[in-house]
Amino acid sequence: MTTTANAVAAMADDIIDLTPKERMIRKAKSHFGFKFGAFIVISFALIAIFAPLFAPHDPYLQDLAKRLVPPVWQEGGSWEHILGTDALGRDYLSRLIYGARISMGVGFGAATLGCLIGVTIGLSAGYLGGRVDQAASFLLTCQLALPSLLLAMALVFFVGSSVPTLVIVLGVLHWQYYMVVTRTLTRQIRSLEYVAAARSIGSTDRQILFYEILPNLFNQIIVVFSLEMAVVIIHEASLSFLGVGVQPPTASWGLMIAEGKTMMYFKPYLVVIPGAALFLLVLAVNLLGDGIRDITAPESRN
Numbered sequence: 001m002t003t004t005a006n007a008v009a010a011m012a013d014d015i016i017d018l019t020p021k022e023r024m025i026r027k028a029k030s031h032f033g034f035k036f037g038a039f040i041v042i043s044f045a046l047i048a049i050f051a052p053l054f055a056p057h058d059p060y061l062q063d064l065a066k067r068l069v070p071p072v073w074q075e076g077g078s079w080e081h082i083l084g085t086d087a088l089g090r091d092y093l094s095r096l097i098y099g100a101r102i103s104m105g106v107g108f109g110a111a112t113l114g115c116l117i118g119v120t121i122g123l124s125a126g127y128l129g130g131r132v133d134q135a136a137s138f139l140l141t142c143q144l145a146l147p148s149l150l151l152a153m154a155l156v157f158f159v160g161s162s163v164p165t166l167v168i169v170l171g172v173l174h175w176q177y178y179m180v181v182t183r184t185l186t187r188q189i190r191s192l193e194y195v196a197a198a199r200s201i202g203s204t205d206r207q208i209l210f211y212e213i214l215p216n217l218f219n220q221i222i223v224v225f226s227l228e229m230a231v232v233i234i235h236e237a238s239l240s241f242l243g244v245g246v247q248p249p250t251a252s253w254g255l256m257i258a259e260g261k262t263m264m265y266f267k268p269y270l271v272v273i274p275g276a277a278l279f280l281l282v283l284a285v286n287l288l289g290d291g292i293r294d295i296t297a298p299e300s301r302n
Contacts, residue, residue, distance in 0.1 A: 027295050033290020040284030047101040055094035056082070059251045063089035071269050082275055086259060092269075096277060103281060106166050106236045111170025111229035113190035117222060118178025123209055125179070126186025136183065140176055148173045149235055153244050161247050166239065170232050175226060181220050189213050219293050226289020230282040237278055253278050 028034055067089040070077045078085060083092040123164055125136035157170045189195060190213065198212050237254030239245030246252035248259075253274040262271025 004083055024295050026152060031291050031294060033287040034295060037284045037286070037288030037291055040280060041288050044100050044281055044284070047097055048104045051097050051101055054092075055097045057091035057094045058261075059090060059094040059098045059288065060249050062088060068263075068267055071273075074269075083144070085266075086256070086267055086270060087263065089128070092273060094258075095251040095256060096253070097272060098255045099256060099274065100163050102163065102240075102246055102250070102252045102279070103233050103236065104280070106170065107229045107233040107285070109167040110170035110174060110232040110236075111225055113167065114173055114228055114232075115178050115221065115225055117172065118175035118224075119182050119214075119217075122179040122182025123186055123214065126183040127190055127205070127209060127213065129187075133183070136179065140179060143173075143176050149238060152235060152239060154241065156239060156244050161244060163246065163250075166245060170235055174232055177224050178221065181224055182217055185217055185220060186213055189216055212234070219296050222296070223289050223293045226285050226292075229289075230285045233278070233285070235280055247268035 047098070065085055066085050066118075069081050069085040069089075070080050071084040071092075072079055073138040074084075081091050081093070083096065087091055121136050121139070125133040153167050153171055156165060159165050159169070190208075195208060195212050197209050203212070234247070236245055237257070238253070241258040242255030243258065246255055248255065256274040257271050257278075260267065260274075264271045
């Protein structure tokens with residue numbers, strides 16, 4: 001009993017001696033969701049950035065003599081085309097790799113744009129209140145009254161389909177949750193003692209917002225960012241699937257699913273492979289966001 005008690009006491013002393021940064025690192029090492037999500041997201045990001053190095057073939061090269069070659073694990077498959085080919089004879093693995101560029105780029109870009117818009121509006125409305133808060137609430141009501149996916153389809157259809165257009169349209173339509181969370185928490189924080197202390201020593205509103213309030217919203221913003229990035233990735237794939245997003249011959253997972261849906265009963269890999277990649281990326285982004293929230297939570301730094 002004495003030995004066990006001494007061991008527990010020694011562990012407690014070690015934990016007490018750890019700095020907040022060391023505690024966060026220790027928690028990150030033991031958080032399975034964070035490690036799994038980070039590994040998958042970083043892997044997809046590296047694949048997207050260095051797609052020309054990873055892709056075994058030109059994703060746009062058509063060879064009708066090799067159309068609908070099955071994956072290597074099915075009868076008739078070959079190692080030349082590990083994941084097989086599509087109806088135009090294009091290497092499916094290469095198109096999957098290049099499709100990661102679209103999903104990661106659009107997802108991160110649109111979520112970042114939405115974050116900038118929503119956090120700016122939320123901070124202003126929550127801190128200033130009054131007419132600014134009323135105007136922000138009116139904008140939020142108008143935004144929530146419109147179905148975002150249908151509005152995105154209409155805007156992309158009229159403006160024109162391109163990756164920058166998708167980033168801007170989806171970013172502009174995915175700011176409301178950032179605004180709601182930021183506004184609510186800012187209204188709570190602005191009345192706390194440390195904000196009053198900062199104001200009493202002459203801090204400007206800008207200094208209070210950026211140095212006192214915004215750092216305390218980091219955890220919640222990260223969670224919303226991960227959720228919104230996952231939603232944007234799905235919306236991009238949905239728009240491409242419906243024909244108003246990324247246009248052929250650009251490689252996109254949603255477009256690959258759309259092109260393979262007519263043969264999904266005979267060649268299911270045409271739909272299953274890009275669908276599995278989409279599912280894995282969305283799952284990893286959510287797990288990574290939840291992990292960052294748990295690791296950086298205030299109770300983890302005390």
